Amino acid sequence: MPKQVEFDVNVKRNYRFRAELHCSNRWEERMYRAPVDEIAFTLKHVAGLSSDLDQHVLGDLSSDLVDAILAEAGRFAAEEVAPLARIGDQTGARLEQGVVTMPPGWKALYARWIEGGWNGLTGPVEFGGQGLPAMLHVAALEMWNSGSMAFAIGPTLTMGAVEAIEKHASDELKAIYLEKLVSGAWMGTMNLTEPQAGSDLNALRARAERTGDGTYRIFGQKIFITYGEHDFTDNIVHLVLARLPDAPPGTRGISLFLVPKFLVRPDGSLGARNDVHCASIEHKLGIHASPTCTMIYGDGSAGEGPAGAVGWLVGEENRGLACMFTMMNNARLAVGMQGIGVAEAATQKAIAFAAERRQGKATGYSGPGMAPIVQHPDIRRMLLTMQALTRAARSIAYSCAHATDHARLPGTGQRFWQERANLLTPVAKAFSTDVGFDVASLGVQVHGGMGYIEETGAAQLLRDSRIAPIYEGTNGIQAIDLVTRKLPQSDGRHVLDYIGELGGVAKDLASSDAPGLGRSASLIAAAVDDLSAATLFLQKCLAESRLDEALAGATPYLRQFALTAGAAYLAKAALADAAGGRAALCRFFAENLLGDTAALKETVVGGADALEAAASALLPV
Numbered sequence: 001m002p003k004q005v006e007f008d009v010n011v012k013r014n015y016r017f018r019a020e021l022h023c024s025n026r027w028e029e030r031m032y033r034a035p036v037d038e039i040a041f042t043l044k045h046v047a048g049l050s051s052d053l054d055q056h057v058l059g060d061l062s063s064d065l066v067d068a069i070l071a072e073a074g075r076f077a078a079e080e081v082a083p084l085a086r087i088g089d090q091t092g093a094r095l096e097q098g099v100v101t102m103p104p105g106w107k108a109l110y111a112r113w114i115e116g117g118w119n120g121l122t123g124p125v126e127f128g129g130q131g132l133p134a135m136l137h138v139a140a141l142e143m144w145n146s147g148s149m150a151f152a153i154g155p156t157l158t159m160g161a162v163e164a165i166e167k168h169a170s171d172e173l174k175a176i177y178l179e180k181l182v183s184g185a186w187m188g189t190m191n192l193t194e195p196q197a198g199s200d201l202n203a204l205r206a207r208a209e210r211t212g213d214g215t216y217r218i219f220g221q222k223i224f225i226t227y228g229e230h231d232f233t234d235n236i237v238h239l240v241l242a243r244l245p246d247a248p249p250g251t252r253g254i255s256l257f258l259v260p261k262f263l264v265r266p267d268g269s270l271g272a273r274n275d276v277h278c279a280s281i282e283h284k285l286g287i288h289a290s291p292t293c294t295m296i297y298g299d300g301s302a303g304e305g306p307a308g309a310v311g312w313l314v315g316e317e318n319r320g321l322a323c324m325f326t327m328m329n330n331a332r333l334a335v336g337m338q339g340i341g342v343a344e345a346a347t348q349k350a351i352a353f354a355a356e357r358r359q360g361k362a363t364g365y366s367g368p369g370m371a372p373i374v375q376h377p378d379i380r381r382m383l384l385t386m387q388a389l390t391r392a393a394r395s396i397a398y399s400c401a402h403a404t405d406h407a408r409l410p411g412t413g414q415r416f417w418q419e420r421a422n423l424l425t426p427v428a429k430a431f432s433t434d435v436g437f438d439v440a441s442l443g444v445q446v447h448g449g450m451g452y453i454e455e456t457g458a459a460q461l462l463r464d465s466r467i468a469p470i471y472e473g474t475n476g477i478q479a480i481d482l483v484t485r486k487l488p489q490s491d492g493r494h495v496l497d498y499i500g501e502l503g504g505v506a507k508d509l510a511s512s513d514a515p516g517l518g519r520s521a522s523l524i525a526a527a528v529d530d531l532s533a534a535t536l537f538l539q540k541c542l543a544e545s546r547l548d549e550a551l552a553g554a555t556p557y558l559r560q561f562a563l564t565a566g567a568a569y570l571a572k573a574a575l576a577d578a579a580g581g582r583a584a585l586c587r588f589f590a591e592n593l594l595g596d597t598a599a600l601k602e603t604v605v606g607g608a609d610a611l612e613a614a615a616s617a618l619l620p621v
């Protein structure tokens, strides 16, 4: 068949197919809508914002102001960010002769972002920020990530850099950099990863030399640096981990340096180009518009002076990892919000498709023609699973932000709230990002074959979401962190008290007369008992130095923890307001998804021996 004819046949086939789908040209109408009311409800009645507002612990923030900010952040996400997600995916960021060009329309989008003041939402007031609580930040981040993960990750890193500089840098550095970073006039990056040093930062090799004038020269290669180079801003501020010549080995010998792309003159204007450049950008599965850069420091090819990128120390020499952790903890919760943002967008898309697409007969449908697929129990199961997991993950993440806000308040509760934030951060990061991918995958399934076709956008959500369980510490590393560092907090009491609180929700549920909750109370109570048993088992393993046994169960434990906590938070939401499907969703979660926790507990307490024994099956044949 000649090429032209073959093409025409395909076009016609495609056209007929779309007409029969009953949804031709409707993809744009299925654009993301920010679930502002649900987000506000979760913040206020599940995470605890309402009681904070009542007690005025967050300054003069009022409920109306919260609603107004969320509404406007949601509008920006839906009307400004989301419409550019597709072009960002198709065009991607491009590197030519050291210059990275962002997709069409993205630079203007970033300009509107700054103009709207969004970059400074939580930034320090002293440097032009609005100083709003982390709870509002994560809620807004969720919506921006629903709009486009590839866009939201850039400012996320800038905000993390702001926090690290504010906490650890000298007053001079703060005076030069903070205002520009808070406003978004300059963006920040986080440079940890090297080819031989990913999860294990002990292996880090980038080096720093003292110059004697208070500055340092940085040499080395960093890979996978998000927004390492781009055309959004005229300067980029890199936070770089490197070793001094006399540094002790391992993570105790790592220092943190601020390395700007352009040096800054005393009057704040941009001076000479620093010796740092982007050598390549990665071709990747998703988030195509987020430039993932290989950065070269100090090879003499970019700067104007002698080789070596000029850097300034942040914090103390050899204490850089602790400073970087300020940025990383912030970024871990923020990456969790990427998972939730994608999950919400995927759920909305799938629900809209399922209401339109018609196939087969359904008991509950008596209308003309084939039934909309949303009438089929299996499709409803998928959609409800998507919605329930998304809301459970949202509740955990917002509760983590609530703890972060309280840990910053002066007073006696600081240690408790810091431990709570520490406990929930790895859970929020890992569970939310797993949910992001799982829900996006279910979204593709609901669309059937059209889910696999790029045009619907379901496939992009799946591709984009896959990175979130990997970066900012893989989810495996989060699980190890939860088990080995967070379970022992306060001699193991903090986590047990938290589990006690979850049990309290199950009791409230049991004594409530709210309708529609089915067996939720008894199932949640049983899941809490199982979580308690798994936690005590892991704490015993750690106490008896049976580390491998504890590590074998770390990932299933994190999942068990998150499903149990998620169920309790959905119950809390149902108790606050059983209407709007909240009681029904809590019951669905308890009766359809929570059953996994019993099996996960068995894996945690009894899976290690088999894991060890089966390792021989991995030997090369």
Ligand SMILES: Cc1cc2nc3c(=O)[nH]c(=O)nc-3n(C[C@H](O)[C@H](O)[C@H](O)COP(=O)(O)OP(=O)(O)OC[C@H]3O[C@@H](n4cnc5c(N)ncnc54)[C@H](O)[C@@H]3O)c2cc1C
Binding pocket: 190, 191, 192, 193, 197, 198, 199, 200, 223, 224, 225, 226, 227, 284, 292, 467, 470, 471, 472, 473, 474, 475, 476, 477, 480
């Ligand atoms: C798109 C993208 C953007 C990124 N952005 C940045 C950025 O801005 N800045 C930056 O510094 N880095 C960035 N990274 C790097 C990212 O953080 C790392 O890829 C990640 O930390 C994992 O490191 P790795 O790739 O070397 O994998 P590895 O560390 O080699 O891990 C491979 C596997 O082994 C597992 N593993 C490793 N160690 C252990 C252990 N001790 N116990 C159990 N399991 C283990 C991991 O969980 C993983 O499953 C980015 C990566 C990508 C792909």
